[in-house]
Amino acid sequence: MPKYRESDADIDFYNKFKIEEKILQAEKLLLKVQEILRQKPDLFEIAESSLNHLINDLEQRENSLELKRIEELTNKHFFVDSYQRGYKWKPQQVKALLDDIDEFKIEKSSDFYCLQPVVVKRTKLQDDVQYYWELIDGQQRMTTIFIILSYLNKDKFFHLRYETRKESTEFLNQLSNLPENASEIPLSTIDSHYFFEAYKAIQEWFLKKEEEAGFSREDWKSKLLKNTKVIWYAVRNNENEDFRKQSIEILVVSKCDVLTTYLSCLDCILIKIDARQLHDFLSSWKSLKFSV
Structure with missing residues (x-):
């Protein structure tokens, strides 16, 4: 299987930035709800029911991948x-x-x-x-x-x-x-x-x-x-689990195809490996495709 090399610091910074950005957007929406309820307090029960439903739905959802x-x-x-x-x-x-x-x-x-x-x-x-x-x-x-x-x-x-x-x-x-x-x-x-x-x-x-x-x-x-x-x-x-399982298989296979195509176009000299090493590396990705 291939190795993955990423900068932990870069990834952590990017992820934290995106999370904070989304939290800020959510806070703005909640402030808007508060303002509406101040103007129309008779809508409180409807808002409470809707928000409880939303919270329950969010708790049931998981990260997709x-x-x-x-x-x-x-x-x-x-x-x-x-x-x-x-x-x-x-x-x-x-x-x-x-x-x-x-x-x-x-x-x-x-x-x-x-x-x-x-x-x-x-x-x-x-x-x-x-x-x-x-x-x-x-x-x-x-x-x-x-x-x-x-x-x-x-x-x-x-x-x-x-x-x-x-x-x-x-x-x-x-x-x-x-x-x-x-x-x-x-x-x-x-x-x-x-x-x-x-x-x-x-x-x-x-x-x-x-x-x-x-x-x-x-x-x-x-x-x-x-x-x-x-x-x-x-x-x-x-x-539906079968549908979701199919989706993950398609996603992983398609990503393997993209990487295989990309690596096939690289000059072996530029990536400092010989043709045999490149062949072995590509084969490992192909084996991942068919064993998912």
Whole structure:
């Protein structure tokens, strides 16, 4: 996957400027509402009802598309609904993710490794007062990251609940309590089998990597938390998930096409890489297109 390099200071300044500008516009509108109510106090009940409806609507809306560091997911509650297929990643897929993050080279703090999109919807379950983020797409990757952090932290970094079987959720949330070199434990569900196979693959990968000179488990974890981001897309509760999922796929694919076309037009000498490196770089973007 390609690296992204941005100036954190420039981005933060621009974002803060745009936010302050929008807040100022909102304040002007509220001042206008106040002036109207002073002139026509009989409209207060209508205004109160309308504003309460607006506030409720705003609370239900989420940012349409953003990049989130893995560390920003701490203590969030995720939920996988029963219509989703179970966790099915094989050990080689888990190790491929570990390798990709390990091989990513950080040259400055703003560099980050980008994971594929996670599509979520804010929801409240009937038997729980806690709000959850329902994982509409990306549950395989998020579950793998949950298991990785359970192994590294020996604690839950965020919360993950599977609707399919209560036993599966209980097993998943007990992985952080397993001792080092755990190899055989009772498995009550097919989900537990795949969870444990992923856990063993992670354990094996880290134990093998620690035999290499210079490898640091803490450095790797820091790279995952601080320099790895997901493309986070939150849909509103009253929108059709299939349509929104299609939209994010089209958006990501179209952006990959634009970048591919742009890079193809660059002179290899100007960007100081040879033709083979350019080909490999473009191939990584094409693979992103077809795997979203």
